[in-house]
Amino acid sequence: MSPDPRPDPLEGTSAEPGVAKADPILTVSDVRRSFGGITAVDVDHLEIPRGLITGLIGPNGAGKTTLFNLLTGFDTPDKGTWTFAGEDLAGVPAHLVARKGMVRTFQLTKALARMTVMENMQLAAVGQTGERLLPALLPSLWRPQEDALTERADELLVRFKLDHMRDQFAGTLSGGQKKLLEMARALMVEPSMVMLDEPMAGVNPALTQSLLGHVKGLRDNEGRTVVFVEHDMDVVFDISDWVVCLAQGAVIAEGRPSEIGSNPAVIDAYLGSSHSEAPVQRRKRHERRAS
Amino acid sequence: MLVDILVDALRTSVGPTAAAYALLAIGLNMHFGFTGLLNFGQAGFMLVGAYGVAITVSTFGGPLFLGVIVGMLAAVVLALLLGVPTLRLRADYLAITTIAAAEILRLLFRSTAAEPVTGGVFGLRQFGGAFFALNPLPDDRAYLGPLAASAGRMWVMLVGWSVVLLMTLLVWALIRSPWGRVIRSIREDEDAARSLGKNVFAYKMQSLVLGGVIGAIGGALFALSLQTVQPDTFLPQVTFYAFAILILGGTASTFGPVIGAVIFWFILGMLLSGLRTFSDAGLLPEFFGAQAVGAVSLTFVGVLIMSLMIFRPQGILGDKKELQLDVS
Numbered sequence: 001m002s003p004d005p006r007p008d009p010l011e012g013t014s015a016e017p018g019v020a021k022a023d024p025i026l027t028v029s030d031v032r033r034s035f036g037g038i039t040a041v042d043v044d045h046l047e048i049p050r051g052l053i054t055g056l057i058g059p060n061g062a063g064k065t066t067l068f069n070l071l072t073g074f075d076t077p078d079k080g081t082w083t084f085a086g087e088d089l090a091g092v093p094a095h096l097v098a099r100k101g102m103v104r105t106f107q108l109t110k111a112l113a114r115m116t117v118m119e120n121m122q123l124a125a126v127g128q129t130g131e132r133l134l135p136a137l138l139p140s141l142w143r144p145q146e147d148a149l150t151e152r153a154d155e156l157l158v159r160f161k162l163d164h165m166r167d168q169f170a171g172t173l174s175g176g177q178k179k180l181l182e183m184a185r186a187l188m189v190e191p192s193m194v195m196l197d198e199p200m201a202g203v204n205p206a207l208t209q210s211l212l213g214h215v216k217g218l219r220d221n222e223g224r225t226v227v228f229v230e231h232d233m234d235v236v237f238d239i240s241d242w243v244v245c246l247a248q249g250a251v252i253a254e255g256r257p258s259e260i261g262s263n264p265a266v267i268d269a270y271l272g273s274s275h276s277e278a279p280v281q282r283r284k285r286h287e288r289r290a291s
Numbered sequence: 292m293l294v295d296i297l298v299d300a301l302r303t304s305v306g307p308t309a310a311a312y313a314l315l316a317i318g319l320n321m322h323f324g325f326t327g328l329l330n331f332g333q334a335g336f337m338l339v340g341a342y343g344v345a346i347t348v349s350t351f352g353g354p355l356f357l358g359v360i361v362g363m364l365a366a367v368v369l370a371l372l373l374g375v376p377t378l379r380l381r382a383d384y385l386a387i388t389t390i391a392a393a394e395i396l397r398l399l400f401r402s403t404a405a406e407p408v409t410g411g412v413f414g415l416r417q418f419g420g421a422f423f424a425l426n427p428l429p430d431d432r433a434y435l436g437p438l439a440a441s442a443g444r445m446w447v448m449l450v451g452w453s454v455v456l457l458m459t460l461l462v463w464a465l466i467r468s469p470w471g472r473v474i475r476s477i478r479e480d481e482d483a484a485r486s487l488g489k490n491v492f493a494y495k496m497q498s499l500v501l502g503g504v505i506g507a508i509g510g511a512l513f514a515l516s517l518q519t520v521q522p523d524t525f526l527p528q529v530t531f532y533a534f535a536i537l538i539l540g541g542t543a544s545t546f547g548p549v550i551g552a553v554i555f556w557f558i559l560g561m562l563l564s565g566l567r568t569f570s571d572a573g574l575l576p577e578f579f580g581a582q583a584v585g586a587v588s589l590t591f592v593g594v595l596i597m598s599l600m601i602f603r604p605q606g607i608l609g610d611k612k613e614l615q616l617d618v619s
């Protein structure tokens with residue numbers, strides 16, 4: 001990556017859990033969620049910097065997915081508030097969260113199997129006139145919009161190298177292609193922030209590089225904020241501007257990639273957990289397990 | 292004898308009942324085929340459509356068209372009552388609620404307390420006068436050659452199949468629109484739809500209402516063709532017949548319910564006519580007499596669904612490729 005000519009937006013931000021950022025897009029306060037006796041998420045304070053890539057790490061069961069679910073309206077916390085782009089989002093249903101510009105993908109991909117790749121893409125565009133029952137019956141009302149969003153979808157498919165699969169059912173894609181589709185589809189929503197839950201899990205190494213390129217592109221070419229969960233530390237350190245480490249639901253460390261790898265709390269969290277290895281060690285792909 | 296049976300079967304397959312069942316199945320296709328909603332109470336929607344006409348005209352002396360509208364509005368209300376508490380929950384809640392609601396409606400309509408309005412177990416009759424008065428066909432002759440349809444029957448068939456065609460067109464237009472795209476995405480994975488900004492609950496509700504109203508129109512047609520309604524017409528198996536038709540024709544294929552209804556009633560018509568013929572000729576044991584009709588139909592539907600599942604799960608018009616995709 002070429003040296004960034006802009007001033008470092010994280011300049012002077014200290015590597016402490018819950019530290020304030022100069023320009024946060026998402027601010028989480030005192031969010032807690034427990035399942036029975038397990039406290040899955042217990043975040044005192046967390047700020048996600050705007051326009052940057054934040055890597056969210058932590059051993060299996062640390063609460064990363066649950067945190068995504070809570071913030072995007074797919075689950076309800078026991079308590080807590082959060083604001084996104086200045087708006088209070090606690091209690092807002094998932095579909096409205098997405099329309100406000102915070103779009104997530106899923107750890108287990110959710111390609112719409114019996115719809116074509118193109119339909120998957122078209123679906124994701126927001127504000128479609130033809131999605132309302134009565135206008136739907138009059139194609140002349142939505143045809144121009146449909147053509148425009150199809151064009152946009154085609155461009156994205158080319159970018160994500162899925163254009164040759166355009167008219168195939170999404171269910172016929174490989175695991176890696178589904179991940180690509182899910183990311184491309186999320187972009188059709190035109191989000192200001194994308195939250196990717198293990199976007200590289202199960203993706204073959206050849207595709208991983210291109211996926212990484214896309215994630216960086218979201219930041220560099222489109223100015224979007226990215227939060228992503230990933231287990232491969234080489235990947236995390238390669239593309240993140242900032243890393244947040246979760247363990248047993250709480251933020252135990254934050255910092256630049258260079259600061260996180262040597263953070264004792266992080267090493268402890270990984271070594272102390274029975275089913276994960278130290279983050280500094282690159283885990284072999286076939287040993288990786290989905291959480 | 293065999294020719295008579297075939298003619299009988301053909302007559303049944305294009306008759307008003309087949310058209311009414313096609314409408315039930317078109318509604319179910321909206322629910323189950325396209326949206327993934329499990330409505331096991333289509334008989335309930337059929338019931339409110341039928342009684343909407345019967346009660347408005349017979350009990351209150353209102354005009355026929357008002358009766359049809361009352362039936363459709365009742366279906367909207369029923370869909371809302373069923374959908375509001377269940378559509379945010381897992382799919383099986385709707386299934387249980389709809390089957391129970393349809394039975395409750397039937398028992399309510401046949402109860403003694405409701406008799407002044409619904410006619411209780413005897414039901415209502417003679418409410419189709421205005422409909423048959425509109426019949427432009429001269430009634431001094433029979434129609435459709437060997438099928439020998441009376442002018443009245445021909446009129447119901449004309450109107451019935453026209454409505455079937457109209458509803459098929461409506462569903463076709465909706466499903467190919469962006470609205471239909473959202474509907475199908477909910478069938479595939481409603482969380483994905485939500486994550487892309489779609490109000491899943493609102494769309495499920497629209498689908499439930501739409502399919503229910505189409506079912507109610509089927510009910511109204513059914514009532515008009517028979518000129519009588521009785522609560523025990525609307526047993527749970529009616530819904531399962533409609534499902535059999537849907538699966539036979541091809542779930543989630545726009546034209547499937549129509550083909551399904553015709554073929555379903557052709558086979559069933561053949562079975563029933565055959566049974567009658569053999570029974571009249573004294574070729575069947577005593578216990579296999581006229582009373583066996585219900586049992587034979589039920590057995591037939593069971594065997595039909597089972598064989599479809601084994602030999603052609605996608606139905607006649609369905610897409611096999613689509614069915615083989617892993618939907619998880």
Ligand SMILES: Nc1ncnc2c1ncn2[C@@H]1O[C@H](COP(=O)(O)OP(=O)(O)O)[C@@H](O)[C@H]1O
Pocket residue numbers: 035038039040058059060061062063064065066067291
């Ligand atoms: N729906 C649920 N019901 C019960 N426990 C859950 C549920 N979802 C998550 N958990 C528990 O919450 C903890 C955090 O899980 P998760 O957020 O999936 O972790 P991660 O994504 O970091 O691997 C785990 O202990 C998990 O077992």
Ligand SMILES: [Mg+2]
Pocket residue numbers: 064065066107291
């Ligand atoms: Mg997870």
